Amino acid sequence: MKAAIYSRKSKFTGKGESVENQIELCKTYGASNGYTDFSIYEDEGFSGGNINRPMFRSMMKDAKLKKFDAIICYRLDRISRNVSDFSTLIDKLKDLSIDFISIREQFDTSSPMGTAMMFISSVFAQLERETIAERIKDNMYELAKTGRWLGGTPPFGFCSEPIYYLDNNSKQKKMMTLSPIAEEIDLVKYFYSQYLSLGSLGQLQKHLVQENIKTKRNARWDIKALNIVLRNPAYVNSSELVVSYLATKGATVLGVPNGNGINSYNKKNSKGVAKDVNEWILSVAKHDGIISDTEWLNVQRLLDKNKILAPRLVTGSDCGLFNSVLRCSKCGGRMISKQGHASVKTGETIRYYVCSTKTNTYGRDCDCKNIRLDKLENEVMKEIFEVTSDHGDLINAINKYKQDLENETSSKVDIKTLSTQISTKELQVKNLVDKIGINPNIYDVLATRIEELNNEIKSLQFKKFEIENSQSNIKEALKKIDTYTAMLLNFEDLFKNADYQMKRLLVNSLVNKISYDSKTKLTEIKLFCAKKKVVL
Template structure:
């Protein structure tokens, strides 16, 4: 019996046309008519997923099954159901060929069992990608034309505005609706305040400190950071555009469209694009020469002189900003948090030590620094002492390696979990196969009997829903299996790093940093005044239940005696 996989995909649900169900039935009919009835079908469906990439859950399951040589043939309704990207399709075809699985596209009548079929498929996939890229380019050009007319094209609503739908009549006389930004007076007064405060203080850092000192938060109850403040202060959507503003933007590599009227603001476009990096789509900045700005239909609020003064202050600060080199390879950055407010702690510069002549560094609470102690007043931790303390704890951990690993293994319980998952998967696959067989039988009856159509369709729909739930459970079990495998890999890594901990004080700082990043989950610092305090170290794969022990600098040499827990250590 031939084993045939049918793959169907649609970008969005419509319930008509080339629907998922129609694609599947046409594929079944084609195989039955050309090969015969001695065929076992397995269906893979992805609805609501684009053909621009292969990041689709059921497609991934299909390819894993093909790698395990479970199918003789893969059938789809049309070539672009697999992919609209030539490189993706080429890779898929290579996997099929290396696993002796033929590919049939019924719409284009392509069959990879012949050399001519394989050649034609490559040619067709080129045209599929060309079609996709042409559509994308057309959409982009259309958006840019809209942009040149200064229309709001959607996105995150800037502070100071509300979005309202307005009606207009298009060139064909039809009534259309589009979003329009309307000034929010209360928020816009705050924006105006930020512009004036920035000029008063003279720098973005001082403005951020002021914001944190006064606990000023956004509409989402988040403290404003430098990045969000900079976006507000440099956005021409707030300015009443005039000739001086347009001239400044032109001199700053912007292409500006429209005539300024000292009433309406400017909208900016084409600043970023999506690109694929390491298998993921990320947003990157475009070349400055490609940026667009256009006089919009949105009323401005900030006077041109004030907006330009802020931009010139930014330019002045950029020219005078010191370029500081790396002065301290901090071991605990990214792992150490303030015990009081739970924010991350940053490395900060101190004075030159009179005894050693070395420059001192401290770990400082980021919230304390930004708010000038108004929102947090946790004391600083001397970097050298704190890092030494963490290294001692890791060295002690290596002496208790067996107990530590044993506790983590008990927590993961990998052997039993694998057996239980395998049994559950076996049961679900059996149930899924039975229900799909029932669906096939009902579809056959449906083609022969018209008088009980409603009853059969209801039953098919219920069975299909049950199949979907089973497949969802199988996907969850696959995720659990992957997690267990990752846990095993992590255990191997932890064991090798614990061996290195025995001589961690003799390793270079890059190796010490690697060990800290992989063995420690979080470190909390609690200050009890100058020169004393306590830390809480949570190691990976452990529970948060330990006693905290106070320490002073003089007691550091005695810390080896105070380890009362192997999985969670507090010093």
């Protein structure tokens, strides 16, 4: 019987359960269980988090060709650490009548009990990973109670530094805490006092622009960054009043308020999206607070009040067709739609595209003039319809691009040639190993050549994988081009019959960038397939 031996290790290393050791153990097990011919598939330097590995994919292709009767691996997690991937693999092998054997756990899918036990083990492996993640969270919660800084980017005005202490066994330990940066802390105090004086984030931002006060990266302070500073409890002198306020937001503060600041953790998920306050972990910190509880609470109440009064984010048809692609030619900033005054003649509200840099800096960094939204959109869409209606040039350009892609595929080394080279070298290795089996005394003479051939085989296998991957990507690109072509050829009809959200989607699919110059009235439209200039 024939068997495939699969081995994997996340890092290139010669220690412990190396790829070579895994293979030898699998060979020994296979030989003692009736398998006489082995195909080796090695992935070293690849994670078990997914199954997108070159030799694993090669093994599965050979499985479909019935080149072996079983897959043998050293341990379950060599295949995958994901239950879903593992389950899919076992189902595929079952359909192909190929057994799966894990020698470490002694699982063999040739028996129903072996299959059941393998799935149970895989489920427990995932459960263990989830338990570890939960333990880390619990440990973080316990460490937060101590008031130490648990890592990450310190709030503006602070840096992290170590402090040392003796534990219950009189051993020296280290913990991190926040330490103030004098110049930045003075600026934070200034933000708080000015916000209460000016009454809004917009006015505070305008004031900072006028005073030319910038971030430590020499950028303008935007409203979002200012809001983060003013909301952060790291600056407050913790007190019962502060704790009570945070409780009204659904947050619980660990520790006894003593005038120190309050550290906050677990504020965002793994994708960087802010979590609800009731999911935060807040604790009285080791560092001193710098804003009095009364001033901090006054700022929070004013922020709460202004949030209720602030206009909601514009959505739907008020967003503007070109919000995602329109840029100011002068500064490169985004131009976004904004509501203007009502027309005296029609009473209809006029909307404009406005340079965001101009708005954020109150005209200090850019003085691009506004452009009426309806005028710009109508003129630009006329030009886009004209370009997409010229089917002759459009089709020729697309066909040329497709031909270039296809030529790129055919110009690469033939997969069959590589496969032949690999098979030839594998046969050479087998013959040399057979010779050593007959005469062990020649091992030293042939070992170097065998190693050279194995390295050449690995190189060819990786080259083959890269080409197969490239060809797969090109085939996928060609399919997308055909879909894109159909959209282009019917663009005007699709656009005119679409709702507003679909119109924006169609524009974003076709338009790479639109630049508007208020001085020359020149609008440059850069499509993914052409470029056009319009004077308004």
